[in-house]
Amino acid sequence: MKLENKVTLVTGSSQGIGQAIAxxxxxxxxxxxxxxxxxxxxAEETLHKVQAAGxxxxxxxxxxxxxxxxxxLSSVSEARELVRESIEQFGKLDILxxxxxxxxxxxxxxxxxxxxxxxxxxxxxxxxxxxxxxxKHLKETDRPGKVIxxxxxHEELPFPHFTAxxxxxxxxxxxxxxxxxxxxxxGVTINNVAPGAIATPINQELLNDKEKLNAVLKNIxxxxxxxxxDVAGLVSFLASSDxxxxxxxxxxxxxxxxxxxxEQ
Numbered sequence: 001m002k003l004e005n006k007v008t009l010v011t012g013s014s015q016g017i018g019q020a021i022a023x024x025x026x027x028x029x030x031x032x033x034x035x036x037x038x039x040x041x042x043a044e045e046t047l048h049k050v051q052a053a054g055x056x057x058x059x060x061x062x063x064x065x066x067x068x069x070x071x072x073l074s075s076v077s078e079a080r081e082l083v084r085e086s087i088e089q090f091g092k093l094d095i096l097x098x099x100x101x102x103x104x105x106x107x108x109x110x111x112x113x114x115x116x117x118x119x120x121x122x123x124x125x126x127x128x129x130x131x132x133x134x135x136k137h138l139k140e141t142d143r144p145g146k147v148i149x150x151x152x153x154h155e156e157l158p159f160p161h162f163t164a165x166x167x168x169x170x171x172x173x174x175x176x177x178x179x180x181x182x183x184x185x186x187g188v189t190i191n192n193v194a195p196g197a198i199a200t201p202i203n204q205e206l207l208n209d210k211e212k213l214n215a216v217l218k219n220i221x222x223x224x225x226x227x228x229x230d231v232a233g234l235v236s237f238l239a240s241s242d243x244x245x246x247x248x249x250x251x252x253x254x255x256x257x258x259x260x261x262x263e264q
Contacts, residue, residue, distance in 0.1 A: 001029030002240040007090040009033040009083070011073060011130065012100025014042030016200035017150060020228030021097055022046050022066070024236045026053035032066045033086040033093075035073075035100065043068045064089070073100050073126030074118060083133035092141065095239045096134045098127040099150040103165040103202075116164045123168035128175060135188055144187030148238050149176055150231070151192040151250060153258045169194075173250060180248030189247035191238050196254025198226040221256030 003025055013022040014036035022032045023046070032050050036043040050066035067089040071082035087093055101123045104115045131147055138145040154162065155169035176192045183190060197216050199207060203225075206212055217223055231253050237243055238251070252258055 001027075002236070002242070003095075004029035006030045006094040006239070007033070007086075007092055008095040008097060008239065009035065009086045009093055009134070010097040010099055011035045011071075011082070011126075012037070013046050013097075014039040015046075016202060017195065017198060017228045017231050018097075018099040019046045019049070020232040021099060021150075021235050023049050023053050024229070024232035025095075025097075025239060026050040026065065028236055028240070029054070030095070030239070031064065031090050033089060034066055034068045035082060036068070036070055037072050037100070040068075040070070043070075073130060074121035076125070076129045079126055079130040080133045083130060083137065087137060092143075093134060093137055093145070094143070095146045095148070096131060097148045097150065097235060097239070098130060100126065101150065101152075101168075103162055105161055106164075107161055108163045111164060119164040120168050120171075123165070124171045124175070127172060131179070131190075135183060135186065138188060139186055144189075146239055146243075147179070147183075147188065147190040148235050149190070149192045150235075151176075151194040153194050153196045153252060153254050153261075155192065155194055155250065157258055157261055176250070177248050184247060189244070191243075191246060191248070192250040193231060193234050193238070194250050194252045194254070195231050196220070196226060196252065196257040198228060198231065198253075200228060219257050219261045220254070221260050224255065226253060226255060 008025050008030045010022045012018040013034045034046045047066045069085045071078040073079050152169045154166045155173040179190050
């Protein structure tokens with residue numbers, strides 16, 4: 001198991017891509033801190049699946065395979081507290097997966113300041129300060145670590161009516177590149193994983209609309225939506241020692257969509 005004795009925090013892991021990542025990292029031997037904001041039931045489901053997957057605690061005397069910590073990452077104080085409580089659960093953190101994110105479908109001329117702030121606060125500010133707290137822990141304990149951000153093809157690809165979301169992911173791309181340089185002397189690597197169209201609960205409306213779904217599939221050379229497990233597999237690789245010399249890059253998991261997309 002590539003992640004044995006490692007402890008991972010996966011934000012937004014009560015469903016979808018985050019849940020799949022938590023399970024996959026547990027399968028590789030990691031202990032996993034499951035974070036949620038508004039779905040305690042989903043977090044409990046993830047915890048059950050993590051336990052079944054065989055994640056184990058890095059301390060032999062500790063029977064826990066996973067733990068749940070609630071936090072709203074739009075709040076800097078809660079982001080910092082999330083890292084503190086995660087360390088308290090297992091004694092350390094080795095890997096941070098910044099997965100939590102939201103989007104708003106609104107025209108540029110109509111979006112409110114409150115909705116703009118919510119998207120940027122979760123998707124960019126939350127990632128920034130969660131990562132800061134995590135890296136401070138690594139520096140204080142004199143250990144290397146890994147940061148993996150779940151971004152989007154829309155860090156690169158325009159997406160009309162989702163301008164705030166695209167701005168947040170574009171900012172995440174530049175933040176990752178900058179931190180790759182700044183954090184390398186500490187032995188900390190950071191990369192983005194950028195999913196395309198993935199079959200998750202957030203896309204349920206699309207999945208239920210055959211006409212819209214077919215239009216999306218025409219843009220995907222592999223002719224299918226991605227699965228959360230497709231993303232989780234890449235995250236597992238980047239979290240492992242196999243990726244120790246990889247930092248500052250974005251990896252697209254999109255079936256070829258990025259270079260074939262045409263706005264309908």
